[in-house]
Amino acid sequence: MNRSKLLEIKDLTVEYRTDDEIVYAVNSLNLSLHSGESLGLVGETGAGKSTTALSILQLVADPPGKITSGEILFEGDDLLKAKRDFLRHIRGNKISMIFQDPMTSLNPVYSVGDQIAEVIYLHEKCSKAEAQQKAADMLEMVGIPKDRYDEFPHQFSGGMKQRVVIAMSIACSPKLILADEPTTALDVTIQAQVLELMNDLKVKLNTSLLLITHDLGVVAQVCDRVAIMYAGEIVETGTVEEVFEHPKHPYTIGLFRSIPTLDEKVDRLKPITGQMPDPTNLPSGCKFHPRCPHMNEVCTKMKPAMTNVAGTHIVKCLIHEGKLDPTEIMEEVNYVR
Amino acid sequence: MSDNILEVKNLIKHFKSKNGTLHAVDDVSFSIKRGQTLGLVGESGCGKSTIGRLILGLHQATSGEILFNGQDICKMNKKQIHDLRKDLQIIFQDPFASLNPRMSIGEIIGEPLLIYKKVKRAELDSEVRRLMDVVGLSKRFINSYPHELDGGRRQRVGIARALSLNPQFIVCDEPVSSLDVSIQAQVLNLLKDLQAEYGLTYLFITHDLSVVKYFSDKIAVMYLGQLVEIAESDELFKKTVHPYTQALLSAIPAPNIRQKMQRVKLIGELTSPIDPEPGCRFAKRCLYSQAQCVGQDLEFKDFGNSHFCSCCRADELLNTTISQ
Amino acid sequence: MNTTIIPSKNQRSEIIPEKKKKSQLVSIWKRLRKNKLAVAGLVILTFIILSAAFANALFDYNTVVIQQNAADRLQPPSAKHWLGTDELGRDILARIVHGARVSIPIAFTTILIATIVGGLIGAISGYGSKRVDNIIMRIMDIFLAIPGILLSIAIVAALGPSLRNLLIAISIANIPPFARIVRASVLSIRNEEFIEAARAIGANDLRIIFKHIIPNSMAPVIVQATLCIAGSILEIAALSFIGLGIQPPAPEWGAMLSGGRQYIRYAWWICAFPGIAIMLTILSLNLLGDGLRDALDPKLKN
Numbered sequence: 001m002n003r004s005k006l007l008e009i010k011d012l013t014v015e016y017r018t019d020d021e022i023v024y025a026v027n028s029l030n031l032s033l034h035s036g037e038s039l040g041l042v043g044e045t046g047a048g049k050s051t052t053a054l055s056i057l058q059l060v061a062d063p064p065g066k067i068t069s070g071e072i073l074f075e076g077d078d079l080l081k082a083k084r085d086f087l088r089h090i091r092g093n094k095i096s097m098i099f100q101d102p103m104t105s106l107n108p109v110y111s112v113g114d115q116i117a118e119v120i121y122l123h124e125k126c127s128k129a130e131a132q133q134k135a136a137d138m139l140e141m142v143g144i145p146k147d148r149y150d151e152f153p154h155q156f157s158g159g160m161k162q163r164v165v166i167a168m169s170i171a172c173s174p175k176l177i178l179a180d181e182p183t184t185a186l187d188v189t190i191q192a193q194v195l196e197l198m199n200d201l202k203v204k205l206n207t208s209l210l211l212i213t214h215d216l217g218v219v220a221q222v223c224d225r226v227a228i229m230y231a232g233e234i235v236e237t238g239t240v241e242e243v244f245e246h247p248k249h250p251y252t253i254g255l256f257r258s259i260p261t262l263d264e265k266v267d268r269l270k271p272i273t274g275q276m277p278d279p280t281n282l283p284s285g286c287k288f289h290p291r292c293p294h295m296n297e298v299c300t301k302m303k304p305a306m307t308n309v310a311g312t313h314i315v316k317c318l319i320h321e322g323k324l325d326p327t328e329i330m331e332e333v334n335y336v337r
Numbered sequence: 338m339s340d341n342i343l344e345v346k347n348l349i350k351h352f353k354s355k356n357g358t359l360h361a362v363d364d365v366s367f368s369i370k371r372g373q374t375l376g377l378v379g380e381s382g383c384g385k386s387t388i389g390r391l392i393l394g395l396h397q398a399t400s401g402e403i404l405f406n407g408q409d410i411c412k413m414n415k416k417q418i419h420d421l422r423k424d425l426q427i428i429f430q431d432p433f434a435s436l437n438p439r440m441s442i443g444e445i446i447g448e449p450l451l452i453y454k455k456v457k458r459a460e461l462d463s464e465v466r467r468l469m470d471v472v473g474l475s476k477r478f479i480n481s482y483p484h485e486l487d488g489g490r491r492q493r494v495g496i497a498r499a500l501s502l503n504p505q506f507i508v509c510d511e512p513v514s515s516l517d518v519s520i521q522a523q524v525l526n527l528l529k530d531l532q533a534e535y536g537l538t539y540l541f542i543t544h545d546l547s548v549v550k551y552f553s554d555k556i557a558v559m560y561l562g563q564l565v566e567i568a569e570s571d572e573l574f575k576k577t578v579h580p581y582t583q584a585l586l587s588a589i590p591a592p593n594i595r596q597k598m599q600r601v602k603l604i605g606e607l608t609s610p611i612d613p614e615p616g617c618r619f620a621k622r623c624l625y626s627q628a629q630c631v632g633q634d635l636e637f638k639d640f641g642n643s644h645f646c647s648c649c650r651a652d653e654l655l656n657t658t659i660s661q
Numbered sequence: 662m663n664t665t666i667i668p669s670k671n672q673r674s675e676i677i678p679e680k681k682k683k684s685q686l687v688s689i690w691k692r693l694r695k696n697k698l699a700v701a702g703l704v705i706l707t708f709i710i711l712s713a714a715f716a717n718a719l720f721d722y723n724t725v726v727i728q729q730n731a732a733d734r735l736q737p738p739s740a741k742h743w744l745g746t747d748e749l750g751r752d753i754l755a756r757i758v759h760g761a762r763v764s765i766p767i768a769f770t771t772i773l774i775a776t777i778v779g780g781l782i783g784a785i786s787g788y789g790s791k792r793v794d795n796i797i798m799r800i801m802d803i804f805l806a807i808p809g810i811l812l813s814i815a816i817v818a819a820l821g822p823s824l825r826n827l828l829i830a831i832s833i834a835n836i837p838p839f840a841r842i843v844r845a846s847v848l849s850i851r852n853e854e855f856i857e858a859a860r861a862i863g864a865n866d867l868r869i870i871f872k873h874i875i876p877n878s879m880a881p882v883i884v885q886a887t888l889c890i891a892g893s894i895l896e897i898a899a900l901s902f903i904g905l906g907i908q909p910p911a912p913e914w915g916a917m918l919s920g921g922r923q924y925i926r927y928a929w930w931i932c933a934f935p936g937i938a939i940m941l942t943i944l945s946l947n948l949l950g951d952g953l954r955d956a957l958d959p960k961l962k963n
Contacts, residue, residue, distance in 0.1 A: 044517035044518065044519060044520075045487075045488070045517050157606045157607065159606055160606065187380040187381055187544065187607070188380065188544060188545075188546075188585060188588045188589060189380065189584055189585060189588045189603055190380075190606060190607075191588065191590075192587070192588035192589075192590070195590065214517060214518060215518075215590065215592075216518075216592035217589065217590030217591055217592040218590050219592075220590060220591065220592050220593055220594050221590045221591075221597065240594050241594060244592070244593065244594045245594070254519060255518055255519060256592065257522075258518050258519045258521065258522035259518060259522075259547070259592055260522075260525070260547045260548055260550065260551035260552075261547055261591065261592070261593075262546065262547050262550055262574070262586065262589060262591065263591070263593070263596075266551065268526060268529070269522040269525055269526055269551065270522070271519055271520075271521075271522030271523040271525075271526060272519040272522075272523075273523075275487055275489060275490070275520070276487065276517070
């Protein structure tokens with residue numbers, strides 16, 4: 001793969017500090033995204049997915065949030081060291097963000113068309129009329145007829161609003177779109193329509209996409225690569241083929257087993273035991289060890305490293321480092337879906 | 338038919354609103370056998386939660402009958418409904434909103450026991466502890482407050498509260514949809530275990546077809562206040578008749594890369610449930626709609642194996658889609 | 662195989678002792694403590710209340726507070742009389758300290774009455790049917806249309822000035838705002854899912870109101886009460902100032918202001934110190950009220 005790296009996050013650590021405690025939201029996270037590629041960032045509540053996305057745009061509320069270390073390279077520039085003017089230039093223009101709730105991410109007092117036109121007018125040196133013209137084109141592109149330009153957000157349904165938000169995010173032809181659970185608030189049939197739209201736009205515009213979701217199904221339909229997050233760390237990453245066909249990390253395997261699927265009827269799901277760890281008091285060693293079926297004493301003491309298992313497939317687990325006696329476990333973790 | 342613990346007959350619930358009459362539930366009939374689970378599936382605003390609340394007597398039906406063990410809930414007075422709640426309970430969707438933030442976990446679980454004086458005050462504590470044990474909740478949380486617990490544990494509190502009166506029937510209103518995937522599976526397994534142990538009957542309300550497939554014996558699909566298809570679980574997935582059910586199935590993104598999403602088999606968005614026109618309410622979004630779909634009231638047609646569907650073109654469609 | 666089983670986190674967590682039943686007051690206090698201004702308010706208020714409580718030990722009522730002493734009249738602040746004396750030669754500090762014994766208990770009592778009565782009216786209005794709500798709230802609107810102080814003046818003027826009538830007047834004037842606040846918070850809470858959950862487990866209306874709605878609507882009421890005590894102290898002072906409140910020779914801050922106003926040109930201390938006492942008390946209550954508003958806001962919880 002000789003495509004250039006559009007975004008590279010190195011060793012990112014983000015904490016939320018309150019008077020009584022420190023929440024370790026993101027811990028030494030490494031992630032990279034090539035241009036034109038779509039990466040799914042999957043994890044459960046509190047895994048640090050949204051914090052990661054907000055860190056890229058420097059939108060982590062400070063206080064209480066604090067980026068304590070790391071680099072975020074976007075086209076070679078470190079966004080963490082960037083000046084505010086530069087960040088403002090990047091936001092909405094080169095990197096845009098789609099939030100989870102379309103109900104609250106649009107301003108209720110402006111018409112949807114004008115809201116899109118404003119983004120274009122702010123970032124592109126063009127007249128108001130040109131911006132409005134382009135905004136109307138954008139609406140068409142996401143499947144909303146031009147004559148709804150002057151309507152207000154409350155006149156749109158949830159799915160339509162999310163289309164408007166998408167139109168706004170692609171208005172300046174950004175290099176990278178950060179989508180934070182863009183379809184979670186929508187009904188299944190509407191979600192499917194929005195995902196279809198995103199897939200079409202991806203082909204049409206060739207932008208990169210960082211899709212944050214808890215839904216492995218959405219990733220399978222939209223993304224090229226996937227990164228599984230647990231307790232502020234990436235525990236497994238690779239192409240969707242690698243991860244979905246041959247999941248290696250016990251957490252990823254557990255996730256797949258927890259999902260009831262339409263294809264097979266099972267009598268009992270095999271959930272991951274226990275709860276997400278308390279982010280103010282993370283377990284020692286491997287952060288997944290209290291819930292891991294293969295846990296061994298080593299896991300409580302030793303932090304696993306990122307280990308390449310095949311191709312671009314990287315897993316953060318001591319089993320794959322060969323630190324545990326593997327034969328029996330290997331059989332289990334090498335299961336093919 | 339005596340093994341039907343619940344029978345809903347021609348149930349109608351209309352809400353008056355400023356813009357007209359909102360047809361939340363329109364002429365819905367179904368029945369649930371003792372010890373089984375009926376999955377009630379539909380998108381937001383289709384009236385599935387309203388049905389749950391009608392069954393519990395939290396709303397008053399506009400017309401129709403809800404027979405629970407042969408007695409009509411719609412005709413009951415306050416006293417009778419109060420007695421009924423011992424046998425009929427509900428688990429809510431949002432474990433954040435459905436627990437009183439100013440009460441401790443022990444108080445929440447013990448409240449129904451106090452109200453119905455099921456146990457003596459002295460035994461209350463041990464009974465609450467027993468219930469916490471049943472739902473797999475560590476006893477050290479007995480004095481915690483809801484905001485100190487995560488979603489999965491809170492939902493266990495909600496389940497313990499519903500179980501405390503030892504009911505026969507529980508309405509599960511999207512009990513897992515606000516939970517994380519790994520926690521979701523734990524709670525689903527718990528509900529299944531409880532059903533086996535106590536012989537519970539569930540009405541399982543959800544928008545997620547894959548969850549009902551795992552969970553239900555029988556599935557009913559709703560669209561805009563009306564039932565569009567009802568069948569045994571296996572039967573429904575084997576032979577999906579109604580275009581809306583097909584669309585719902587096609588819309589679920591499978592966590593499997595070999596199985597790319599099919600083209601979604603519907604157009605447009607949910608229409609308004611206020612003063613709907615007669616005829617098939619799905620017609621406006623249906624790819625197969627024709628003139629005959631609108632205007633006339635629909636009938637439920639039997640497709641064998643107690644599989645019913647309200648689509649008026651079902652026969653032709655069944656032939657074409659199966660041949661595809 | 663060296664797959665030793667180590668107890669999972671769940672089993673281990675059983676060892677963690679059961680949490681002591683800790684009231685939510687502790688966490689509210691923790692949050693309040695972080696607000697420096699609110700703590701300052703609390704300190705000032707505590708000081709005022711303590712000095713009022715021990716007023717008799719500090720200054721004898723009969724010999725110092727109401728005993729007239731023509732020789733000492735209109736003395737400026739000095740070592741003997743820290744805050745000077747008034748036109749009848751009484752020590753102003755002593756009168757202020759004893760004045761707190763009048764203002765503060767009356768203010769607390771009136772607000773307690775207003776909170777209970779107003780809260781009850783508001784709860785009925787918010788929880789009851791639309792008709793009941795409409796009738797009650799329109800009556801409250803009528804009361805709200807009249808400025809509180811005017812209403813108090815009218816009531817005292819009609820019933821005649823006395824301590825009891827003053828209490829009644831100020832309590833009545835404070836009922837409508839409480840009714841409104843409680844109604845608003847009841848209206849928002851009654852639509853919460855946990856109320857529906859309570860109904861589903863067979864709780865009756867009384868239980869829902871007292872066990873579920875009222876505990877959850879206390880926060881805005883407490884804040885309002887704190888702020889209203891300040892307003893009430895001001896009203897007592899105002900009524901006394903115009904002669905409808907506490908009657909001389911009993912010391913009362915408003916009455917002291919009123920009595921001293923003709924000497925203000927050459928004996929500023931007579932008016933200044935009672936004025937400062939009123940201001941400090943009200944300021945401390947307002948600071949505390951603001952701090953409580955933040956500390957009680959559940960949205961700020963973690």
